[in-house]
Amino acid sequence: MILTQIEIRGIRNLHEASLTPCPGFNSIIGPNGAGKSSVLEAIQCLSVGHSFRTRKARELISHGTDEFTLACEMLETSSDQAHRCGLRRSRDGTTELRLDYEEVRSMAEVSKLLPVKALTPDSHQLIQEGPNGRRQFLDWGVFHMEQQFFTAWQNYRRALAQRNQSLKDAASDSEVQSWDEQLVSTGAAIDTMRRNYTRQLQQSVQSLLKNMESVFHVELRYRSGWSDGLTFDEALAKNFQQCRKFRTTTVGPHRAELVINADDHLAKQLLSRGQQKLLVYTLHLAQLINLHNRSSNLAVVLCDDLPSELDHEQNLKILHQLVQLGSQVFLTSTTPQNIPVQDFLTFNVTGGNLEIRV
Numbered sequence: 001m002i003l004t005q006i007e008i009r010g011i012r013n014l015h016e017a018s019l020t021p022c023p024g025f026n027s028i029i030g031p032n033g034a035g036k037s038s039v040l041e042a043i044q045c046l047s048v049g050h051s052f053r054t055r056k057a058r059e060l061i062s063h064g065t066d067e068f069t070l071a072c073e074m075l076e077t078s079s080d081q082a083h084r085c086g087l088r089r090s091r092d093g094t095t096e097l098r099l100d101y102e103e104v105r106s107m108a109e110v111s112k113l114l115p116v117k118a119l120t121p122d123s124h125q126l127i128q129e130g131p132n133g134r135r136q137f138l139d140w141g142v143f144h145m146e147q148q149f150f151t152a153w154q155n156y157r158r159a160l161a162q163r164n165q166s167l168k169d170a171a172s173d174s175e176v177q178s179w180d181e182q183l184v185s186t187g188a189a190i191d192t193m194r195r196n197y198t199r200q201l202q203q204s205v206q207s208l209l210k211n212m213e214s215v216f217h218v219e220l221r222y223r224s225g226w227s228d229g230l231t232f233d234e235a236l237a238k239n240f241q242q243c244r245k246f247r248t249t250t251v252g253p254h255r256a257e258l259v260i261n262a263d264d265h266l267a268k269q270l271l272s273r274g275q276q277k278l279l280v281y282t283l284h285l286a287q288l289i290n291l292h293n294r295s296s297n298l299a300v301v302l303c304d305d306l307p308s309e310l311d312h313e314q315n316l317k318i319l320h321q322l323v324q325l326g327s328q329v330f331l332t333s334t335t336p337q338n339i340p341v342q343d344f345l346t347f348n349v350t351g352g353n354l355e356i357r358v
Helices: 036-048 107-113 131-145 149-168 173-177 180-211 232-238 240-246 273-294 312-325
Strands: 002-011 014-019 025-029 067-076 081-090 095-099 116-119 218-223 257-262 300-304 329-333 344-350 353-356
Touching: 002 036, 014 036, 014 353, 025 036, 036 067, 036 081, 036 107, 036 116, 036 300, 036 329, 036 344, 081 107, 095 107, 107 131, 116 273, 131 149, 131 180, 131 257, 131 273, 149 173, 149 180, 173 240, 180 218, 180 232, 180 273, 232 240, 257 273, 273 312, 300 312
Parallel strands: 025 329, 025 344, 116 300, 300 329
Antiparallel strands: 002 014, 002 067, 067 081, 081 095, 218 257, 344 353
C-alpha cells in the first residue's frame, strides 16, 4: 500500500497541511518544533487511530480547536485498487472513521489495509521497558500475518474481562471458571500464533544482523505467560487460588513476554544505548521483511529523526535496508538526506506549513 494524498487539519501546529507523496522516499526537513514529526503522527493516526507519541486525542489536537481531521487516498500496488480513508477525533472523545465513504466501527479494518511501522528516537524503550511494549510489537506482526489473530484476541480479551470481573466480585468458583473454556481456546490459539511468529522473526533478525556485520548475536525467546510444562488450562487450575487472592487472572497470553537476548545476556544489560537502538531498528525491519515476503501488501514506514544516536555507517546500513524493502518511506530530519533512490521527494516544514523543496 502507498499513500498518494494526505490531508491534515488540526494536528498540533499543523493547522492545515496537504502533501502528495511519491511512492518511494519522502524526506520531511525543517528546524526542531516546525511540525515534521506531526506529519508522521498524522499518518500513523490514519492507520491505528493514535500516534507513536500519545493515544490521547486531546494531546494531538491543535490549540484553540476542538478536533482534528485526517484524510488520505491510498493505492494497492498489487492490484491498482484505490481507497480513501477519513478520520475525525474530538476533544469530547467522539471519533468518526470512514473507509471508501462508508462508516466503519473498528480501526482494525483500516490497519489491515494500511500497515504503518514507526521508527522513532525512543525506539530503544522496546528493550529497556516492561513486557507490554514487546507484546504490542509482537502482536503487530502476528496481526498482519495471521487473519484469525484479531478475532481470537478480541474474544480472549472479552472472556478475560468477564473472568476478572467475577474475581473482583468474589463470585463462586463455578461462575469464575465458566469463562475458562473460551479463555483457554482463544488463548492457546494466540500462544501458538505468537510462538510460530517468533521463530520466523528470529530467522529474519539473524539474516539482517549478518548482512549488517553486527558484532553481537541475538536470540528471541517467547514466554507464554504461564509456567513451562503446563498447558494453559492446567496453569489456570494450578493458579486459581492465586487469582482469587489478587482478584485478577495472573496467567495467560496477557502476561506473555518476548525475551530479547544478546550474546546470552539480556540485551538491555549488555548493549549500549546506540546498540540497543540499532537492534530495535533491525527487529522492526525484520517484521517488515516477513510481512513483505508473506503478503502482497507493503507497509508504510515512518522514520522520525533516524540519525539520532547512530553513527554514519549505521545510518547508511539502515537506509540501505529500507531501500531494499521497496516500501513507501517518510523520513524526518533537520538537514537534507542523501538517499540513493529515484523515487525521492523532499518537503520543507516551516511554522506548520508544508511545501515541496525544489
